[in-house]
Amino acid sequence: MKTHLKKAALISATSLTAAAALVSTNAYAQTGPAEASEPSGEIIVTGSRIARRNVESAAPVAVVDSEEFALSGAVNVESVINTLPQVIPGTTSFSNNPGGGVATLNLRGLGSARTMVLVNGRRWMFYDTQQIVDLNTIPSFLIESVDVVTGGASAVYGSDALAGVVNFRLKDVQGLEMGAQYGVTSRGDGQRLTANFAFGGEFADGRGHATVYGEYYDRKDVFAGARKFSEDVNWDDYEGNIIPGGSATTPQGRFTSVLPTSSDDPTAQLCPTGNIFCSPGAFYETPGSSRPRTASDLYNYGPVNYLMVPQERYLMGGYADYEFSDGHTAYAEVSYVNNRVANELAATPVTGTFNIDVATASQFISAADAAAMNQLDTDGDGLVRMSVTRRTTEVGARNSLDERNAFRVLLGARGEITSNINYDAYYMFARTRNSNIQTGNVSRSAFQAGLDGTGTDINIYGPGTLTQDMVDAISITAQNTEISTLQVASGVISGSLFNTGMSRDDVGFAIGAEYRRVSSEFIPDTALSSGDVIGFNAGNPTAGAYDVKELFAELRVPLVTDTPGVYRLELTGAARYSDYSLGAVGGVWAYAGGIEYAPIPDVTLRGQYQRAVRAPNVEELFGGLAQGFPGATDPCSSRQPADNRTDVVRDLCIATGVPSSAVFTAAVQPNSQIQGLFGGNPNLQEETSDSWTAGVVVTPTFFPGFTATLDWYKIEVDGAIGDYGGGLSNTLNLCYNVFQDINNEYCQAILGTRNANGIMDGENVPSILAANTGGLKVQGLDFELSYITSLGGGLISEDARISFNFLGNYTIDNIYIPVASNPEEQYQCAGAFGNLACGTPTPKWKWTSRLSFIDGPLTTSLRWRHVGAVTDDDDTTDYAVERLGAYDQFDLTFSADVTENFSLTAGVNNLFDKQPPTMGDNQQQTNTWPGVYDVLGRDFFISGRMTF
Incomplete structure (x- = not known):
């Protein structure tokens, strides 16, 4: 078995408690407004639909209490959830390129599409054609607790739950609550302001209760140029050093004849020797006057990109229940979110092959350059064909503004059928509409017309040469819509x-039925769908829908309690049959079985097996072709390490369209990103997963206040849906470095995608469509230690307490198999990161611990967050930074109950101003992996809350 090991693993950790109210165990759960306690005092534990008197379950459930949000200064849900031991950060507020203006949740590193998000035990609204929930739409100030169930949960909740379920429980409000918070970094930027309210109470003589809420949130942007580590673009020189880099597409412009400089064909028309436009091409350092382009002629696009994206959000809604008859209650939930988030990139890089009218160009360039250009006119029609790269800084930065309007309405009823049997039924409708406005784009057709004399003449021969009239002629605004x-x-x-x-x-039992219908569409304007837009990625329309009818059942069998050697023995089982309208999926089964055994009250052993399924989403099935620019290494370029520049690779490069003289040179793929086309596949089948968990919970009666848990998990996903070949970078690797056969399917995917210079550019790019890949495997250990005890008299009160919680994870395996037909070719991503296969750093060790001192109305709390070391995942490339060391961060918070109705909290996150690790070519963006490592630096917040 060929395994690419990189010393890595998955870990996560979270801080749960800071006071007595914060103590939790991995099986603790609370009831929310829609999951109220039964009359007998029974509760619903996340991961099951059966009410029970105790909080234990066969599946481990981690809980984050509401106080953690207050003590960490979190306004958006992502800020706390991404510290959980089970979570690898998804899209965050620091995601600019790639971005999207959302916050997503990624359990176990298995992907956001495999994580189900619930609110009050029911599905929440998703935001796009991938059917993923945006955590920005959940009101964090109303969260009572967050339950995280890892391992497949499809038998209980349906598709999308291969990695697990995260359930946000919202609290019932009594009276009026008002809160506000302000945050700012130690550099004086990144200001965040939020204000919220909620009021609620009983009505109709106590037969009903209602809660109404609203929130406003405003987050200012931070540009990458505002931080030392991100003010320049980092590159590798492949000699073990990081050097200043950038884009080969510069404001000065580069013009290169497409005529070859050498050829094996004696009849070929060669670029004239000594002509300035022959490779490496003409570079216009000053307007109209050129010199040969050099490798150091780069544009530093780094500082004008967002480091933290701005956000403005309005959120409002309410929920209520009313006992309309004895034992029968109607309930409703309504929510509305208006969320505006922008991404901003450097000015548009225009690349491609264009026809240039010599007469038009002559008015902007020197006579020598005009003569050289005329020399290239081999057919005498006055036109020459050139590869052009020009950064249109005069047009301004590229800005993509997403404004999402989302609402969700739910109506239901629950009640008693008999004294021991209940019913619960509801209907929910959710809709999200995203309006996307892109500015800073350039029209390819107008740009071409400006060069060949058929439109407004444009001067691109040097920096700052485009006049306002020229800018107006080539600029184009794109407006696109998504509806889900x-x-x-x-x-x-x-x-x-x-x-x-x-x-x-x-x-106990539960039996039920469910019907779901999902539909999504992406509607690009004609400029974007036609490919005329240069700047943001062009894409074709996406539209699709499907429905599913399901039957499910659960059984909980308490076998023995309170007998010698068996304090409690319990079995659980669940099954669900789903009938999809998708022909390639059809009918599928999900099922689960578990056991809990407590020989004594102090110790509980638990284990579970689950088979889960996930049907492909609309984007994966019906997604139209869209451009993408992932980070990738072309094995035919100078970026290929010397050890891999073999004759076999050279021959493959030539066979796939690279001129023999250009193989392993900087002329091939000068940028660290390579363009590809990505899209859906209607023939996709469902994913399946098998997950096993086994653990122990220890609550020793001789050591009051102490709890320890240890849980082992293993999840295997077969037929995992992803990009063909594991993505563009891995497809290139499979062709040139692994299979090394021109007839192999991965080499065939590259064949015909290079231009005359061997470059995959805007006209010749690989198509990487969705596919059922080999699979995913994760295995690890979750553990928690929590302790709270009274200290007696404190500085303020007579009953001071200390609380400690440590929650961590050790990942044994995180394996990615990109090719179903070749399972031996796999990547070990535990303890790894990188652009080849593993992506976001997945450390073996990750934890969060919190130590709090509660002295009457005053709480002092220290949090320690640890992210373990990771190693790059690409064995074929020697990067300047192959290893990112362990990363530790400390946060300090003070909270005081000033009066009975007013509390004040102030804190500093990243107390010691820990800087993120930086790297060159194997970064995600801004020279690091934002979201995993703190990029803002020391950050202050203060908040107040009043209740009436």
């Missing part, structure tokens, strides 16, 4: 059946 809807109709009957005679609890 989700409908759910669900009903369940649950309760108790009988008692085995040996247990204090009855056998």
Whole structure:
């Protein structure tokens, strides 16, 4: 088995508690407004639909209490969730390129599409054709707790739950609550302001309760140029050094004849010797006057990119329930979010092959250059064909503004059928509409017309040469729309059946049915869909929908309690049959079985097996072709390490379209990003996963206040849906460095995608469509230690307490298999990162711990966050930074109950101003991996909350 090992693994950690109210165990759960306690005092634990008296479950459930959001100064949900041990950061507020203006959740590093997000135990609204939830739409100030169930949960909740489920429980409000918070970095930027309110109470003589809420949030941008580590673009020189880099597409412009400089064909028309436009081409350092382009002629695009993207959000909604008849309650939930987030990149880099009218160009360039250009006119028509790269800084930065309007409405009823059997049924409709406005784009057709004399003449021969009239002639604004809807109709009957005679609890059951319909469409304007836009990625329309009808059942069997050697023994089982309208999926089963055994009250052993499924989403099935520019290394360029520049690779490069004289030179793929076309595949089949968990919970009676848990997990996903070949970078690697056969399917995917100079550019690029790849495997250990005890008298009160919590994860395996037909070719991403296969750093060790001192109304809390070391995932490339060391960050918070109705919290995150690790070509963006490592530096916040 060929395994690319890189010393890596998955870990995560979170801080749960800071006071007595924060103590939790991995099986702790609270009830929210839509999951109210049963009359008997039973509760619903996330991961099951069966009410129970205790909070234990066969599946490990990690819980984040509401106080963690307050103590960490978190306004957006992502700020706390990304510190959980089970989570690898997805898209965050520091995601600019790639970006999208959202915050996503990625359990176990298995991908956001494999993580189900619930609010009050029910599906939440998603934001795009990938059917992923934007955490920005969840009101963090109303969160009572967050339950995280890892491992497949499709048997209970349906598709999308291969990695697990995260359930946000919102609290019922009594009276009026008002809060505000302000945050700013130690550099005086990145200001964040939020204000929120919620009021609620009983009505109709206590038969009903309602909560209404609203929030405004404003986050200012931070540019990469505002931080030392990101003010320049880093490159590798492949001699072990990081050097200043940038884009080969500069404001000065580069013009290179497409005529070859050498050829094996004696009849070929060669570029004239000594002509300035022959490779490496003419570079216009000053307007109209050229010199030969050199490798150091680069544009530093780094400082004008966002480091933290701006956001403005309005959020409002409410939920209520009313007992309209004895034992029967109607309930409703309504929410609306208006969310505006922008991404900003450096000015548009125009690249491609264009026809240039010599007479038009002559008015802007020197006589010598005009003569050299005329020499290239081999057919005498006055036109020459050239490869042009020009950064249009005169047009301004590229800005993409996403404004999402999302709403969700839910109506339901629950109640008693008999004294021990209940029902719960609801209908939910959610719709998200995203309006995307792109500025800073350039029209390819207008640009071409400005060069060949058929439109407004444009002067691109030097920096700052485009006049306002020229800018107006080539600029184009793109407006695009995305609409996504989700409908759910669900009903369940649950309760108790009988008692085995040996247990204090009855056998519990749940049986139900569910119907879901999902639909999404992406509607680009004609400029974007036609490919005429240069700047942001062009894409074709996407539209699709499907529905699914499901039947599900659960059974909980308490076998024995309170007997010698068996304090509690319990079995659980669940199954779900899903019938999809998708022909390639059809009918599928998900099922689960678990056991809990407590020999004594102090110790509980638990284990579970689950088979889960995930049907492909609309984007994966019906996504139209769209441009993408992923980070990738072309094995035929000078970026290929010397050890891999073999004769076999050379011959493959020539066979796939690279001129023999250009192989392994800087002329091939000068940029660190390579363009490709990406899209959906209607023939995709469902993913399946098998997950196993086993653990122990220890709550020693002789050591009050202490809890320890240890859980092992293993998840294997077969037929994982992803980009063909594992993405463009890995497809290139598979062709040139692994299979090394021109007839192999991965080399065939590259064949015909290079231009005359061997470059994959705007007219010749690979198509990388969605496919059922080999699979994913993760395995690791979750562990938690928590302790709270009274210290007696403190500085303020007579009953001071100390609270400690440590939550961490050790990842044994995080394996990616890109090719289903070749499972031996796999990547070990535990303890790894990189652009080849693993992506976001997935450390073996990750934890968060919190130590709090509670002295009456005053709480002092210190949090320690640790991200373990990771190593680059690409064995074929020697990067200047192959290893990112362990990263530790400390946060300090003070909280005080000033009066009975007013509390004040102030804190500093990243207390010691820890800087992120930086690297060259194997970065994600801004010379690091933002979201994993702190990029703002020391950050202050202060918040206040009043209740009436």
